[in-house]
Amino acid sequence: xxxxxxxxxxxxxxxxxxxxxxxFAVPFIGGIVLSFTDFTTVTxxxxxxxxxxxxxxxxxxxxxxxxxxxxxxxxxxxxVNIIAFTLASxxxxxxxxxxxxxxxxxxxNLIGGIVLGYIWQLIINGILSYxxxxxxxxxxYGFWGLVALTSWQLIGYMMIIYIAGIxxxxxxxIDAAKVxxxxxxxxxxxxxxxxxxxxxxxxxxxxVTDSFKLFDANLALTDGAxxxxxxxxxxxxxxxxxxxxxxxxxxxxxxxxxxxxxxxISLIQLKLTRSREVEG
Amino acid sequence: MTEKSEKIKDIIRICIxxxxxxxxxxxxxxxxxxxxxxxxxxxxxxxxxxxxxxFAGLRNFTEGLRKTGFISAFGWSxxxxxGSVAVIVLFCSMTAWYITRVKSRFTxxxxxxxxxxxIVPFQMVMFTMTKTANALSLDNPLGIILIYLGFGSGLSVFxxxxxxxxxxxxxxxxxxxxxxxxxxxxxxxxxPILKPTAITVAILNAMWIWNDxxxxxxxxxxxxxxxxxxxxxxxxxxxxxxxxAMMAMLVLAIIxxxxxxxxxxxYIIKGVAAGAVKG
Numbered sequence: 001x002x003x004x005x006x007x008x009x010x011x012x013x014x015x016x017x018x019x020x021x022x023x024f025a026v027p028f029i030g031g032i033v034l035s036f037t038d039f040t041t042v043t044x045x046x047x048x049x050x051x052x053x054x055x056x057x058x059x060x061x062x063x064x065x066x067x068x069x070x071x072x073x074x075x076x077x078x079x080v081n082i083i084a085f086t087l088a089s090x091x092x093x094x095x096x097x098x099x100x101x102x103x104x105x106x107x108x109n110l111i112g113g114i115v116l117g118y119i120w121q122l123i124i125n126g127i128l129s130y131x132x133x134x135x136x137x138x139x140x141y142g143f144w145g146l147v148a149l150t151s152w153q154l155i156g157y158m159m160i161i162y163i164a165g166i167x168x169x170x171x172x173x174i175d176a177a178k179v180x181x182x183x184x185x186x187x188x189x190x191x192x193x194x195x196x197x198x199x200x201x202x203x204x205x206x207x208v209t210d211s212f213k214l215f216d217a218n219l220a221l222t223d224g225a226x227x228x229x230x231x232x233x234x235x236x237x238x239x240x241x242x243x244x245x246x247x248x249x250x251x252x253x254x255x256x257x258x259x260x261x262x263x264x265i266s267l268i269q270l271k272l273t274r275s276r277e278v279e280g
Numbered sequence: 281m282t283e284k285s286e287k288i289k290d291i292i293r294i295c296i297x298x299x300x301x302x303x304x305x306x307x308x309x310x311x312x313x314x315x316x317x318x319x320x321x322x323x324x325x326x327x328x329x330x331x332x333x334x335f336a337g338l339r340n341f342t343e344g345l346r347k348t349g350f351i352s353a354f355g356w357s358x359x360x361x362x363g364s365v366a367v368i369v370l371f372c373s374m375t376a377w378y379i380t381r382v383k384s385r386f387t388x389x390x391x392x393x394x395x396x397x398x399i400v401p402f403q404m405v406m407f408t409m410t411k412t413a414n415a416l417s418l419d420n421p422l423g424i425i426l427i428y429l430g431f432g433s434g435l436s437v438f439x440x441x442x443x444x445x446x447x448x449x450x451x452x453x454x455x456x457x458x459x460x461x462x463x464x465x466x467x468x469x470x471x472p473i474l475k476p477t478a479i480t481v482a483i484l485n486a487m488w489i490w491n492d493x494x495x496x497x498x499x500x501x502x503x504x505x506x507x508x509x510x511x512x513x514x515x516x517x518x519x520x521x522x523x524x525a526m527m528a529m530l531v532l533a534i535i536x537x538x539x540x541x542x543x544x545x546x547y548i549i550k551g552v553a554a555g556a557v558k559g
Contacts, residue, residue: 004462005378005381005382006382008378011374011463012374012377012378012462012466015371015429016371016374016430016437017375017390019426019427019429019430019433020394020397020429020433022412022416022418022430023409023427023428023429023430023431024397024400024405024409024430024431024433024434025393026408026412027409027411027412028397028400028404028405030408031407031408034407034408041411087297090297093290095290095293096294097294100301101297101300102549103542104301104304105300105304106549107304107538108304108307110487110540110541111491112507112508113491113508114508114512115491115511115530115533115534118511118530119308119311119530122314122322123310123326125323126310129323129324152304152307157552160549160556161556164553213401215402215403215494216491216493219493219512220511220512220515234401234403238403241406248407252407255403255404255406256404258401258403259400259401259403259404262399262400262401263400
């Protein structure tokens, strides 16, 4: 039987593999190679050693974007997860209207980054107009605007995962705690939270990677303004490539650094989930 | 704890949830309200209902449709999303079955290559992928489907593989003994079992491709606009944005998503939760 299966390789694997090679494998390897060269198009690349990486790190825009992205990610992880967990615990108490609330909270998650960006531009500029400024007036407005936008988008998603986690807790565990005279705060702290730790890990990492890689909403909401102060890493890389001639090599080097950071986050996540699986 | 204090607590909980729900729908409702206002009044008083002076009727919508070519953008978005999702579900499930069932060094290398691609951010391959697509004349709505297959295959093959591992081999062997070739075994026995995963994969990819801006912008953006490109296009270069047209186009972009969401909410929420746990 296995031999018969091998014959269908051209139908079963080749189309996906061809597409994967064209869209991912070749561009990925090409991207690493180009990061060590100077180029404006792929054909005129000239070896440049590590100079692109040196330029990237001595580039104030990049360091600013890195710092902005890290701050943004930390704040989003907190706002998104605290609010999502609170909503999830309220929605697992068998209250009337639970389904309707869940539907509403999840809805923003389906709206794409560009549309989200312009929705929130209207809202934030509307609020700021009472103070006579707009979102591009200072970096702090853009920062908190992006936090509000990302929280609005991700809370529903994380809430769904937390709800699933809470619902998986065996109800006799909670009943036993009640019989022992535990208050609802004790139950939350000593039963619910330890039992939903797997969901917490998933949500923390989803929030970290989603916030870290944010691009569309950043482009639409502030486009980096004022100056380049609110450009996050992905937007800074894009602008280095397409808004600054002769800097494509540096853009590619920044992209490689960005990739290494994202990969490191994913590997830490993998390690944490694996070790927890062994314990469980 | 008395029953009465539990009741009071429940009422407080519902109040908190209602307040939160209002905060969640407010941004969309404010955009909807502004889409019927004269454009000059949108920036100056965004939180006021349209009055007799500021009401614009459907003018923002007709202006926006004319300026952005929204209808054709909607058509291209639909074509690219439906085409890519169909191709991804079909080919990735086939590939996943093959590399799970045929054990060799090559197939396990392929599996890790697919998994690896999941952690690579788009910016890493953005420039080289666009150049490759141009060189191979894939910079058209059909070609971009192939690119989405390649770029989406990581997550999709990974998810299908996870599920196929749990299908007992006996079912497939029975079909083979009954004289089914691999193609028939896959389509009449394996694929029907994969349906729940196929729905999850379809929903995750549909959400990604429908909302994707940068990939289509770089690959086909100069000739074909999708919905996100059409909206970003309104911002244009410098100069002021037509806020009326912008509000109207945001409304038109949100309506299909809300309709789609409300009609297959059950699958979307399940699919997203399943995808999160595996990804």
